[in-house]
Amino acid sequence: MGMAAADSEFHVLAVDDSLIDRKLVERLLKTSSFQVTTVDSGSKALEFLGWHEDDRSNSNETSVSPKNHQEVEVNLVITDYCMPGMTGYDLLKKMKESSSLRNIPVVIMSSENVPSRITRCLEEGAEDFFLKPMKLSDVNKLMPHMMKTKYKEDNIIEKPEKQEKQESNKEETTQESDDVQLSLQEQLNGNNNNKRKSIDDGLPPVRTRPRYNGLTVMSN
Amino acid sequence: MQRQLANMKQSLFDQGYLDEQFIQLEELQDDTNPNFVEEVVTLYYRDSVRLIQNIEHALDKNPLDFAKLDSHMHQFKGSSSSIGARKVKIECTQFREYCRAGNGEGCKRTFQQVKKEYATLKKKLEAYFQFARQAGPVEKACRPK
Numbered sequence: 023m024g025m026a027a028a029d030s031e032f033h034v035l036a037v038d039d040s041l042i043d044r045k046l047v048e049r050l051l052k053t054s055s056f057q058v059t060t061v062d063s064g065s066k067a068l069e070f071l072g073w074h075e076d077d078r079s080n081s082n083e084t085s086v087s088p089k090n091h092q093e094v095e096v097n098l099v100i101t102d103y104c105m106p107g108m109t110g111y112d113l114l115k116k117m118k119e120s121s122s123l124r125n126i127p128v129v130i131m132s133s134e135n136v137p138s139r140i141t142r143c144l145e146e147g148a149e150d151f152f153l154k155p156m157k158l159s160d161v162n163k164l165m166p167h168m169m170k171t172k173y174k175e176d177n178i179i180e181k182p183e184k185q186e187k188q189e190s191n192k193e194e195t196t197q198e199s200d201d202v203q204l205s206l207q208e209q210l211n212g213n214n215n216n217k218r219k220s221i222d223d224g225l226p227p228v229r230t231r232p233r234y235n236g237l238t239v240m241s242n
Numbered sequence: 243m244q245r246q247l248a249n250m251k252q253s254l255f256d257q258g259y260l261d262e263q264f265i266q267l268e269e270l271q272d273d274t275n276p277n278f279v280e281e282v283v284t285l286y287y288r289d290s291v292r293l294i295q296n297i298e299h300a301l302d303k304n305p306l307d308f309a310k311l312d313s314h315m316h317q318f319k320g321s322s323s324s325i326g327a328r329k330v331k332i333e334c335t336q337f338r339e340y341c342r343a344g345n346g347e348g349c350k351r352t353f354q355q356v357k358k359e360y361a362t363l364k365k366k367l368e369a370y371f372q373f374a375r376q377a378g379p380v381e382k383a384c385r386p387k
Contacts, residue, residue, distance in 0.1 A: 042285050042321045049270045049278060104316065133320045155263050158270075227275045 032168050033057040033094060036115065037101035038131070047100065047131075047156060054161045061092075064101070064108030068116060071096060083117035095127055097168045098105045102154075103139065111143060118147045127167040131156060192199055243377040250370050256378075259363050264326030265310050280371050290360060293318040301350055311349060312341040329359040 033055045036047045044060040051058045061067050089198065101110040110118075117123040130143045132152040140151045149167040152160045196218050254260045264279075271278040296314045300307060319334035333356040340348035 040289075040317065040321055040324070042289060042324050045282055045285060046267075046270075046324055049275065053270055089294060133316075133323060154320065155266070157266055 031057070032097045032165075033059070034164070035067060035070060035096045035099045037062075037064060037099065037105070037110065039063060039105045041103065043102065043131075043154065050156055050158060050161050051100075053158065054164075055175065056164075064105060064110070064113035064116075067099065067113055069209060070094075071099075071117070071126070072122060073116065079199065091180055100129045100131060100146045100164070102141070103130050104134075106156075111139075111146065114146050116150055118146065127170065129164065140160050162221060243264065244335065247370075247374055247377045248372060251316060253369065254366060259366060260326045261328040261331075283325055283367055283371070285323055286327075289321050289345065290318065293321075294357065297353060298387070301353060305351070306346045308341045308344055308349075312338055314343065322360075327360075327363055330356065330363055333359050344347055 035050050036044060036051065038047060038060070039062050041062075044062065048058045050058050050132045059070065060076060061070055099113075101113055103110040110132075114128050117126060117128060127149045128147065129150045129152065130148045131154050132139065135153055143151055145165065149170075150163060166223070193214045255264075267279045267282055289376060293314060297311065297318070300311050300314060315334055315337050319331055319338065322330040322334060337349055337352040337356060340346075340352055
């Protein structure tokens with residue numbers, strides 16, 4: 023029942039409105055022995071993941087709740103940023119707000135190199151950001167993100183201090199890598215967990231936030 | 243004949259029609275997916291017809307909706323970039339700059355260039371794939387540069 027760390031058992035959900043890019047991403051991922059599902063929109067992605075409006079970051083459950091009809095385990099979501107309707111950023115946000123989905127690592131792709139966009143996505147909890155078109159070398163970076171989540175709990179580190187790296191499969195411990203990017207991510211994830219966000223946030227073009235420590239107060 | 247094929251391909255790169263991304267596509271082609279590159283390129287043609295029509299339609303409007311034009315072109319640039327269509331991509335970038343500057347004439351002029359480069363590339367790639375078929379199957383029909 024438990025997934026062993028076998029390459030072929032990792033399932034990636036790829037989201038992109040471009041047919042060509044979906045085909046490309048699918049091939050890239052399959053070449054690296056991942057199972058792949060592709061969808062052409064954020065809403066279809068949420069549907070596939072079994073997302074429900076009521077799933078907020080309230081519970082500490084990591085297991086799939088009865089409300090959640092997710093049948094397939096998804097180990098990583100890779101999504102295009104620019105999509106009509108729901109952008110990749112919106113999708114990311116919705117996933118992070120959902121108690122059942124927020125532990126699934128999300129990677130964003132974009133054809134445009136916009137630093138503020140990249141920051142925004144990482145800030146919201148994306149594991150990584152790739153410039154399109156994607157290459158095989160990018161796909162090779164995905165595995166660590168997927169491995170991380172397999173052992174991650176809800177009560178992730180809230181302090182930026184590094185803990186001992188653990189190789190074992192213990193459930194209660196938090197798995198960390200020495201990835202430099204991770205320490206920034208930890209701080210941000212810690213804050214994300216404390217935040218109460220309203221779903222009707224809409225599509226804020228610019229998010230102004232205070233510093234990344236303590237509660238982030240969102241005004242409606 | 244294989245050598246002719248290789249030369250054909252090399253000249254596409256040398257003349258700047260294709261870039262490194264095309265090689266990435268080739269590297270994804272193997273025995274389990276022997277026609278991957280041609281499949282992707284075929285999808286690209288189909289997609290491009292639609293996008294070009296959209297842009298043409300949008301350029302007929304008065305006044306021009308530059309945001310919409312930019313958005314259409316963003317898509318076309320994206321798919322062109324994904325297959326390594328270098329010259330097409332360059333013209334797409336130029337078009338988008340005119341969009342951002344609100345320069346309608348510039349857009350229209352550049353769009354002609356976009357279409358021209360696209361048509362040229364399509365012709366060359368069709369010839370290339372046809373020749374590749376004639377040259378006969380090889381265990382890997384493409385060689386890394």
